[in-house]
Amino acid sequence: MKNVEHIGIAVKNFSEANGLYFRLLGVEPYKTEHVASEGVNTSFFRVGSTKIELLEGLTPDSAISKFIEKRGEGIHHIAFEVDDILAEMARLKSEGFTLLNEQPKKGADNKLVCFVHPKSATGVLIELTQEIK
Ligand SMILES: C[C@H](C(=O)O)C(=O)SCCNC(=O)CCNC(=O)[C@H](O)C(C)(C)COP(=O)(O)OP(=O)(O)OC[C@H]1O[C@@H](n2cnc3c(N)ncnc32)[C@H](O)[C@@H]1OP(=O)(O)O
Numbered sequence: 001m002k003n004v005e006h007i008g009i010a011v012k013n014f015s016e017a018n019g020l021y022f023r024l025l026g027v028e029p030y031k032t033e034h035v036a037s038e039g040v041n042t043s044f045f046r047v048g049s050t051k052i053e054l055l056e057g058l059t060p061d062s063a064i065s066k067f068i069e070k071r072g073e074g075i076h077h078i079a080f081e082v083d084d085i086l087a088e089m090a091r092l093k094s095e096g097f098t099l100l101n102e103q104p105k106k107g108a109d110n111k112l113v114c115f116v117h118p119k120s121a122t123g124v125l126i127e128l129t130q131e132i133k
Pocket residue numbers: 008035038040042053055063064066067070071076077079100106107108109111113115117118123124125127
């Protein structure tokens with residue numbers, strides 16, 4: 001795995017949180033994107049070589065809404081950049097990690113993504129991301 005591509009943060013109020021992170025980081029988000037398949041709105045802020053992804057759930061059954069309901073706002077996942085997502089998925093599976101999708105799916109920001117169950121990774125939801133070229 002390469003660098004931490006982004007850290008995902010679950011927020012209750014998307015526009016307020018975007019304003020707060022603008023004041024915190026001193027930069028505007030470089031993009032906001034609706035990801036229908038995940039039921040979320042996302043925004044991305046560049047911080048050095050990595051990014052902060054703010055996530056707002058759009059329906060009560062989205063992963064983000066359920067997370068906030070159970071655990072409140074906060075860090076939701078850590079995303080690692082990989083060159084070959086299929087190879088990395090096979091490697092993690094053989095190491096005993098539970099993958100949450102059997103095939104890579106289209107994530108935000110032009111990436112293929114796969115999630116690893118937090119219960120198999122010390123309570124941390126892990127995302128693999130591979131850039132779509
Ligand atoms: C688009 C974009 C991108 O970057 O491209 C994204 O990031 S999309 C990001 C949003 N999409 C996703 O997160 C997709 C992958 N996530 C999922 O498939 C799911 O959220 C899930 C399997 C992690 C949890 O789903 P679930 O239906 O089992 O949910 P539950 O609410 O019952 O949660 C089961 C247990 O996992 C815990 N749990 C849930 N979410 C998290 C999390 N993010 N980090 C750590 N623990 C977590 C709950 O507290 C609970 O623990 P306890 O049992 O102890 O109470």
